Amino acid sequence: MTVAGLAVLLGVQTGATAAPAPGSSGAGDLYYPDYGNGGYDVEHYDIGLRYYPDSDRLTGTTTILATATQDLSTLNLDFVLSTRSVRVNNRPATYARQGDHELVITPERTVAKGTQLTIVVNYDDVPSSVVASGTTAWKRTPDGAVATGEPKSAWWWYPSNDHPTDKASFDVSVLMPDGLEAISNGSPTRWAQPEFSGWSRWSWRQEKPQATYLAFLALGDYDTYRDTSADGSTIVTAYSRLLDPATAQAARASVERTDEILEWEAGMFGPYPFTSRGGVVVNLASGGLENQTRPVYGTSSFSRGSRTSLVAHELSHQWFGDSVSVGQWKDIWLNEGFAYYTGWMWSEEQGLGTAAEIADYVYASYPADDPFWQALPGDPGAGELFHDTVYERGALTLHRLRELVGDDNFFAILRAWTAEHRYGNAVTADFVALAERISGRELESFFQTWLYTPSRPDLGTSVTKAAPAQPKSWPELVAVQKTAHQPVA
Structure with missing residues (x-):
């Protein structure tokens, strides 16, 4: 493999090419110019969550598989929960909040156009306490919570490129206290599988392309x-x-x-x-x-x-x-x-x-x-x-x-x-x-x-x-x- 080929594989800029640019903070929507993001295309979301109904605490790790559509120095995700760490292509990345719902990520290594991206975001928060654009799409119920909304809902439970034009497949896995259910899109791949004392995991798979706002969670007694x-x-x-x-x-x-x-x-x-x-x-x-x-x-x-x-x-x-x-x-x-x-x-x-x-x-x-x-x-x-x-x-x-x-x-x-x-x-x-x-x-x-x-x-x-x-x-x-x-x- 040539040095240039290895650079593309690793997402490293080499040679006299144009300097990488930040990915845009919007997808170009006329009504909601800061919804979605530019510079990459998502193929798959793998969302792993643990939910504590008594406190409404949600911990999670979302892995995003994507492809860079330009040379990237930074990239944005739409997300409002407290973030603990971000990794891009196996390296720790720095990140900062910007505006109402933007998570701006700076990879350790710049990313070349055409590079496969693996973005891992680890987070921990109380979603119902977080307000963005004057609302929250995470609603508590006496036994749990419901996350659903239009034109936005993803921000409160997983980071995403939140515009209908960037569809992807989904795996959603939720660890819940025994006796409670986690319902989502697609077909169940694990149905209340015990994981450790007092907790069971529910897993769902959506194989067909899905817009981010159409993903949902219903957590509670069903x-x-x-x-x-x-x-x-x-x-x-x-x-x-x-x-x-x-x-x-x-x-x-x-x-x-x-x-x-x-x-x-x-x-x-x-x-x-x-x-x-x-x-x-x-x-x-x-x-x-x-x-x-x-x-x-x-x-x-x-x-x-x-x-x-x-x-x-x-x-x-x-x-x-x-x-x-x-x-x-x-x-x-x-x-x-x-x-x-x-x-x-x-x-x-x-x-x-x-x-x-x-x-x-x-x-x-x-x-x-x-x-x-x-x-x-x-x-x-x-x-x-x-x-x-x-x-x-x-x-x-x-x-x-x-x-x-x-x-x-x-x-x-x-x-x-x-x-x-x-x-x-x-x-x-x-x-x-x-x-x-x-x-x-x-x-x-x-x-x-x-x-x-x-x-x-x-x-x-x-x-x-x-x-x-x-x-x-x-x-x-x-x-x-x-x-x-x-x-x-």
């Missing part, structure tokens, strides 16, 4: 159920034992239909993109979030009875948001508009009002001078990521597209979208181009009107002048939207 779907996928559902009996029954009556609902959705969107599925109902008065393979639901999701519309909504995100993730957070309608429209189609499937009836009702519910029409689903603003327009006008956009291009083209577009961008990222311009290609129509003006114009689109005579009757499913759909606006964090 009833857990395991099964296998007809296609061989692992099914894991879990319910906090602290739920009141009525809520627990309503939750199980909804979440245990996960496999059935996914089968129905796969018929429209294409094959289910992952090898495990399920759901977790936690003891927090909050809504739901579409964590990859296993959405998390709060108690308010089922406080008034079963709610399969919410389950259909969150499960549709496995295609729209999880497998195909946004390239920019401004394109969040590609997640939420699609999921909310799935709820309309589920209403039709259940005989509670057709998607067309719901679309007409929503359109008629907002007069032309209503402020609702001033908000833009295609560019809602960083502070309005979950505005009603992202859901309702986003869904209206899809239904009017369906009317314009016909059912055959519409569902061909959805299936092509999930197939062509599977496990990747995309933006609205990609969807417009795909819709034009499949339908054979010019659609830029249509999408400009529905997503980016602050006024009520003119439907001409396609909607009757008389106000449409309220669909039977409408109260349920409103409840779904409100709880979907309340991620558990």
Whole structure:
């Protein structure tokens, strides 16, 4: 091996090359410029944790496998917990806090572009006591904690390149006191395996690419159920034992239909993109979030009875948001508009009002001078990521597209979208181009009107002048939207 080749292998700069530069402190997101980082690409996270429920103390070591995409003098991670040590490529590295959530790492040796990176971060903190960007995504419960949130949640339990454009596989292992559970994404590789007196280890593996905000933890006292779907996928559902009996029954009556609902959705969107599925109902008065393979639901999701519309909504995100993730957070309608429209189609499937009836009702519910029409689903603003327009006008956009291009083209577009961008990222311009290609129509003006114009689109005579009757499913759909606006964090 040449000296130059050995230098690349070790990540050492030699010869008259350009000086290494710091990795950027952001991934280039228009809404959140300091989320994510530049200069490297993550392939895998190995997260090993120990949790003490009585004190909410979390100790951990996260190993990150990555590749340098430039010559690096420093690199950043998004992380807010107290850090005890960092190593890069087997050597101790120095590190410092910067800004709200940046951990700036200086390797002992500069890193050459193309070098394989192994970053090991050791930490110890009380996550619920740490506030960043005005919040914490780590919520204590009487028996443990829940870590989940959008657009950020990783900061409070593992260091990461926290932007949807840098997906990776995950191994998550948690040491818990005997009798308590640790639930995460993917499939279990160790299920309550005793490690030493009074403590057992739970381990989970997510083999498919996963955005950092879609990784979650639910730690505490849970009833857990395991099964296998007809296609061989692992099914894991879990319910906090602290739920009141009525809520627990309503939750199980909804979440245990996960496999059935996914089968129905796969018929429209294409094959289910992952090898495990399920759901977790936690003891927090909050809504739901579409964590990859296993959405998390709060108690308010089922406080008034079963709610399969919410389950259909969150499960549709496995295609729209999880497998195909946004390239920019401004394109969040590609997640939420699609999921909310799935709820309309589920209403039709259940005989509670057709998607067309719901679309007409929503359109008629907002007069032309209503402020609702001033908000833009295609560019809602960083502070309005979950505005009603992202859901309702986003869904209206899809239904009017369906009317314009016909059912055959519409569902061909959805299936092509999930197939062509599977496990990747995309933006609205990609969807417009795909819709034009499949339908054979010019659609830029249509999408400009529905997503980016602050006024009520003119439907001409396609909607009757008389106000449409309220669909039977409408109260349920409103409840779904409100709880979907309340991620558990």
